[in-house]
Amino acid sequence: MGRNVRSDDMESFDRPGKRTRPRTKDRPDYSKLPTARVITIDRGRYRCQLDDDVLVSATKARQLGRKGAIVGDIVRLDGDVSGEEGTLARICAVEVRRTVLRRTADDNDPFERPIVANADQIMIVTALADPPPRVGMIDRIMVAAYDAGVKPILCLTKADLASPDELIAAYEPLDVPVVVTSPGSDLAPVRELLAGHVTVFVGHSGVGKSTLVNALIPGVNRSTGVVNDVTGRGRHTSTSAIALELPDEDGWVIDTPGVRSFGLSHVTPESVLASFGDLSAFTDQCPRGCQHGTNDPECGLDSAVARGDLAPERLDSYRRMWQAGRLKDWEL
Numbered sequence: 043m044g045r046n047v048r049s050d051d052m053e054s055f056d057r058p059g060k061r062t063r064p065r066t067k068d069r070p071d072y073s074k075l076p077t078a079r080v081i082t083i084d085r086g087r088y089r090c091q092l093d094d095d096v097l098v099s100a101t102k103a104r105q106l107g108r109k110g111a112i113v114g115d116i117v118r119l120d121g122d123v124s125g126e127e128g129t130l131a132r133i134c135a136v137e138v139r140r141t142v143l144r145r146t147a148d149d150n151d152p153f154e155r156p157i158v159a160n161a162d163q164i165m166i167v168t169a170l171a172d173p174p175p176r177v178g179m180i181d182r183i184m185v186a187a188y189d190a191g192v193k194p195i196l197c198l199t200k201a202d203l204a205s206p207d208e209l210i211a212a213y214e215p216l217d218v219p220v221v222v223t224s225p226g227s228d229l230a231p232v233r234e235l236l237a238g239h240v241t242v243f244v245g246h247s248g249v250g251k252s253t254l255v256n257a258l259i260p261g262v263n264r265s266t267g268v269v270n271d272v273t274g275r276g277r278h279t280s281t282s283a284i285a286l287e288l289p290d291e292d293g294w295v296i297d298t299p300g301v302r303s304f305g306l307s308h309v310t311p312e313s314v315l316a317s318f319g320d321l322s323a324f325t326d327q328c329p330r331g332c333q334h335g336t337n338d339p340e341c342g343l344d345s346a347v348a349r350g351d352l353a354p355e356r357l358d359s360y361r362r363m364w365q366a367g368r369l370k371d372w373e374l
């Protein structure tokens with residue numbers, strides 16, 4: 043089912059403009075209606091931002107059926123779009139999504155949950171200590187990013203408490219940009235990575251994500267929790283994803299509630315491989331049903347390395363992601 047939207051989801055990072063039009067033959071034409079971005083959802087009410095920055099509350103129009111809108115969606119609004127107190131617009135259509143970031147509650151959960159639409163980057167926020175970093179969790183979020191065709195970035199917070207060197211070294215072969223922060227640190231490198239992009243911030247509760255968002259977007263007041271001394275976890279202080287426009291640069295930050303696990307039952311080796319574009323050329327000769335893993339005999343990726351056509355580090359990086367996607371939550 044989710045596969046049907048794949049061709050739109052899986053566009054490569056460097057061709058963001060290309061999109062396919064939905065079939066509109068037997069549907070009314072909504073193309074004259076104003077577009078808005080869904081910035082947050084609260085008890086069935088969609089908070090939308092029009093192109094001229096006016097904020098409008100909206101409900102789903104009946105013709106949308108069971109199809110929902112998610113944060114980051116670009117929607118067509120009908121009805122009262124004045125944004126005045128007490129007014130309510132209607133979401134008539136959801137524009138084709140460039141990307142959809144998904145997770146399942148855990149690896150046994152058959153229902154994939156779309157979290158955010160149209161992001162092109164995901165910032166994985168991890169504390170270097172308090173709470174301690176979990177490489178398994180970082181890898182799993184990276185797998186979800188690759189699956190969605192969204193570029194991962196690693197943000198290591200609380201560098202005042204522990205050195206980032208080990209983690210930086212661990213992610214070097216994956217070519218993932220890494221930024222390091224500590225209280226009062228210069229956020230210019232972070233801003234530079236965010237400029238011109240729609241970036242989802244994901245992280246375990248208590249890693250300092252809200253602190254970071256508040257520093258990047260002054261006045262937004264994301265509530266910060268205090269790490270609980272007993273559990274080492276932050277309080278769950280944020281409840282819904284919210285899209286926030288960057289004040290000085292073009293671009294959006296989509297802050298998501300703290301996550302404890304990241305189920306990946308929707309991910310296939312092929313969808314992850316698609317983000318390793320240089321590797322997919324070598325899998326044509328693979329035996330049927332090859333998962334391109336370490337123990338798959340005659341995998342074309344191994345032959346490519348043996349011939350010298352593919353760097354072994356590149357294959358190791360892909361296999362590491364492949365492995366992370368197979369691990370169950372409770373094995374982390």
Ligand SMILES: Nc1nc2c(ncn2[C@@H]2O[C@H](COP(=O)(O)OP(=O)(O)OP(=O)(O)O)[C@@H](O)[C@H]2O)c(=O)[nH]1
Pocket residue numbers: 199200201202203223224225245246247248249250251252253254265266267268269276277278279280299300
């Ligand atoms: N030592 C240190 N503490 C930090 C840093 N950044 C944030 N903190 C503290 O870590 C705690 C958690 O920070 P938050 O920003 O609330 O973390 P969060 O990831 O948003 O957590 P949730 O709101 O629970 O999702 C707070 O007490 C912050 O003051 C840092 O760079 N160094």
Ligand SMILES: [Zn+2]
Pocket residue numbers: 325328329332333334335338340341342343
């Ligand atoms: Zn293979």
